[in-house]
Amino acid sequence: MADLSAAYLGLSAALFAIGALGLIRRRNPLVMIMCVELMLNAVNLTFVTFGNMLNDAAGQAIVFFVLVVAAAEVVVGLGIIVALARRKPGLSADDMNVLRG
Amino acid sequence: MTSALLLAADPLYAQGVDLTALLITILKVVVAFAFLLVATMLMVWFERKLVSDMQNRIGPNRAGPWGILQTLADGTKLFFKEHINPIRAERRVYVLAPFLSFVPAFLLFCIVPVSGNWANGGDGTVELFGRTTYLQLADPPVGILFALAMSSIAVYGVMLAGWSSGSKYPLLGSVRASAQMVSYEAAMGLSVMAVVLVTGTVSTHGMVASQAGDGLFHVLPNWAVFTTLLVPFVIFVIAGTAELNRPPFDLVEAEQELVAGFNTEYSSIRFALFFLAEFMNTVTMSGIFVTLFLGGPSGPAPIGPAWLWGCIWFFLKTSAFLFMFVWFRATLPRFRYDQLMDLGWKLLIPLSLGWLLMLAAVQLSGQQNWNPVAVGAGVILMFLIGWSLLRSANAKARAVHLGEEVNA
């Protein structure tokens, strides 16, 4: 099991890096939210792996809270996107660079 | 991380997975697959026959005795129809969507215990080729949560079907259908939690085991429909019907409303897959109703092998629910979409949540030696007071709002 723990950690590091790459590169806000979810999932996997390695159930409890907070964040983020998209179609994160509107 | 953990308490895997266990599992999978397909076929025929009976006509009676092979004939016809791929359809997702609808319907059946040897305090296992096993495909540690997960996946099939068709009616139909399914999943989950609270376990085998005995006054069986005091059962049935897009909640695929909703642009095999998936989901959901609330295969076993009687009782109870579904189709008018969403969000979710809290209070009172009836009645009274206050506040706000609009 030891080898696999290291592999889990490597996988989550890779997922986190790919998520970060996507967050920087993509301009569609919805895809950016998805990249954030990807990073959060990588973190979840890390927590569960460490919980498994250290024989501590707190890892799973933390993942539970991360899940809930991610859900709340997506809800609010989508609300913002919907409110913004009503103003002008053709959504792009590059255009959302002023506080007004 | 052995397989024993993965498939939890099924004693077939207690000593690890060897060839016999693997073969028995494959046998179970094949039998379940075949059973589900045949059941779906018969369900389609049953619905057509029963609806026509209720409408005073004969129904299909040509293909086979009493028209039993009608579904087979329809399926064959559909297979040979021409594939029409709309030009504006998004190819890959268009092809994927029927399978996203079809596969969860199968997987949902895995956790339903079809039978078991519950007589004389048996633990529900049977002997197969020298190995004891449960008569269900799998008993995962998360049990009934797997069913909720599969119904969540079924939403994708509907949503992607409509979107990928590239035309207006399917898109509208699919968005409405998936909103409907997502809304009623919450009420379903809360009713399931009520059953989990009362039976004390999430695993379907454990649920059926705890409902196998005698309940109140040794007259009623210990079924969850009685121990949860009926309301979660009603809520789950209504929410399950809405989740399946069955009448009276079938606005999204009704011909009079949206042509055929999300499956307008599908033809031949893919349409057959959607059609089959819907009926397969119906059969499986009836099985889930029976497992959760009616004790699964529990029932008296007068003579002969107990597991056979378990199968018979399970079959009878499931048929009762299938009859109920067809009855709904034949008698009830359709819900309008806003009525549907109102029902789901404003009635079912608060009601199931409140009932869950009441059941938790009653359970606690049982542990603390309070009077459970008084506690239950007190909680219900509190909820009624809160509900009436909320309604009067809503009515007042609406009057003020309308007054402003009229005066503005």
Next chain:
Amino acid sequence: MAVNYVVFFICALICLLGATGVVFSRNPVHAALSLVATLFGIAVLFVQQSAHFLAAVQVIVYTGAIVVLILFVMMLLGVDQEEDIDEEPLLGVRAAGTIVATILLLGLLAVFFLQSNRSTLVTGERSVTAPLSVDASLDSTKGVAETAGPDNMATLGRLLFTRYVFAFEVTAALLTIAVVGAVVLARRPDRLQPVPDEPESMDDDFMAALESEAGH
């Protein structure tokens, strides 16, 4: 234990392919479906590590609700138009992205694998010298392996409702606030004024419109 390796390999492949699909898909809906694939892979990896409840919650909440919501917004707003990812208006974003991602990856791998006492990490022994002071009954150190299977949920539930109950209640409040915020954000403005291009009543305007039509 060879099965474990095979399962991990397959799921890791699915996760990585899904992740690259999210980042490099032109079509946002394809990106969402790739995300679903990744989430499923991660759910299976959770099950492999005896976090059964979390796997179920991951499928129900993440794939069954969050990604469905994202797809809803895509379909309703029509942002499913393909983004032109070949062209990048801002200078240096691509290079910056690649550099940041590479540094992140190398940094994380370095933290995980370049320990002075490497055996501590990979054998899973606790690397703290003092035990956590825990209430014996709460016992989050009860362990994941001992509580696998049906007890996994019981342990998690006990933890959530005793040791972490404050965080639990705070997240409940957070969810309520998020729902209220979303309703406020997505509400149409100008609800009390009538929509200007619709007639106040169909009778007078209709007849007037008909007459004017007939007059033309």
